[in-house]
Amino acid sequence: MQQVRGVIARSKGAPVEVVTVNVPDPGPGEAVVKVRACGVCHTDLHYREGGINDEFPFLLGHEAAGVVEAVGAGVENVAPGDFVILNWRAVCGSCRACDRGEPWYCFSTHNAAQKMTLEDGTELSPALGIGAFADKTLVHSGQCTKVDPSADPAAVGLLGCGVMAGIGAAINTGEVTRGKTVAVIGCGGVGAAAVMGSALAGASKVIAVDIDDQKLEWARQMGATHTVNSKETDPVEAVKDLTGGFGADVVIEAVGRPETYKQAFYARDLAGTVVLVGVPTPEMQLPDIPLLDFFGRGGALKSSWYGDCLPSRDFPMLVDLYQQGRLDLDAFITERVGLEDVEKAFGRMHEGDVLRSVVIL
Ligand code: APR
């Protein structure tokens, strides 16, 4: 066992605290990772607000890269010294999704069996089974994806959650390929990554929609060919105007609200695809849309969890593109902060003036 600093949410809505965390030595199948960088994601704030579950106290942070310090018995995929991105989809290999060859839907993902605790022995619930706002964290070895060690941890750690969700919503779930037209509604960290993923995949048009001009400006830097401020212009009409009157082949909703979902639905061409990657809250309902429109317009309405990514396949590939200068992950980093600054970063996130704050350790 060893003691490190970690950021916890002790109770619903209370400001986060930096405390001492007990990290057990890795047991069978587990790894202890020395965290180098961890992005501040909305889901950390949702945990703090009690919006995920009531299993307080939480050890926050889950969008991270680091170096493996020690591994337990039977671990073969990583060894001490390996540079890894942490993932929350350590696939089991034997559930019904894995069995049918679709492990990116794995229904039985692995987490560490042992618990990290407070000094008094209180068990911590690590956010998304990771808990990386800490000097070191204990995870299942399958949650470690080995990548090129020369990459900047702050940039590639972002692939561990939000940026992967956005890129994957475009290239995995939406199946954006060369020549497709794409609209992305909501261009925060996730939507901006969907813009970047669409550009990377060769979309002929990438239309960014947001209500905030700063976000639209960033989206343009990430590959949007057109921008629409939906506070000023009807986004459905604007997307149609930009696509010969038809609508986009793929529309990615990265806000998570009924009204923007409805816009996505109607901004889509016949037989097109809507991808919902924004996360709704429990009280939200499907928007009021005639069932005949669902039927008559054809196509596909999909949801994207973690960008339908397979970490072992997608992380090394995207890190290579980053290292070659073909995927500008640095563009997501608005600020680099310390472990004691997580509460402040939540505030900035709430104000909407960052794409990502990244804690550097
Ligand atoms: N129309 C268009 N854009 C909107 C609207 C709207 N009605 N309302 C909000 N937005 C924009 C915001 O201006 C912001 O740029 O949506 C974006 C949301 O971005 P972030 O708050 O940075 O959230 P992000 O990290 O991108 O996550 C998007 O996925 O992970 C979930 O909880 C997260 O639901 C959120 C979504």
Ligand code: ZN
């Ligand atoms: Zn599985």
Ligand code: ZN
């Ligand atoms: Zn996240």
